[in-house]
Amino acid sequence: MIGLAELLAQVPAVPEAEVTLWIERRWLRAEQAPGGGWVFTEMDVARCRLLAELRITLELEEEVMPLVLSLLDQLYDARRTVKALLAALDQQPDEVRQAVLAAARRETG
Known part of the structure; x- marks a missing residue:
């Protein structure tokens, strides 16, 4: 501090x-x-x-700052969530990782 x-x-x-x-x-x-x-x-x-x-x-401008900060905070939260999910996925057995990655590829097209 x-x-x-x-x-x-x-x-x-x-x-x-x-x-x-x-x-x-x-x-x-x-x-x-x-x-x-x-x-x-x-x-x-x-x-x-x-x-x-x-x-x-x-x-x-001051008027747009709350919106911009809110969107940036949401983006940072999403990045932290994805990072945590990737870390958790990395700890799984290979077959589980491969199944999740394949499912994710299907979802994202």
Whole structure:
């Protein structure tokens, strides 16, 4: 976990006021530290970089951000699910893996 100063050092293109706004809008999920202030995980840092890319570099409007973030979150969730399924499939006997892969090929055409 890192503090706000460390986050700003890692994502220097983003002003502190913008980070605060993103937290208020729940676009960035930070935790309140016991002594006050915000603390961030590595996932928060990655999300801050994504937000900077969307808002600052690509200049996406505030109105579209909730939709874009929702779609990206769904995509990341789907990727995590597929990764977990592939890991579980990898632990199965070869005949089970082959049967599942064949069924998947039939489903996807």
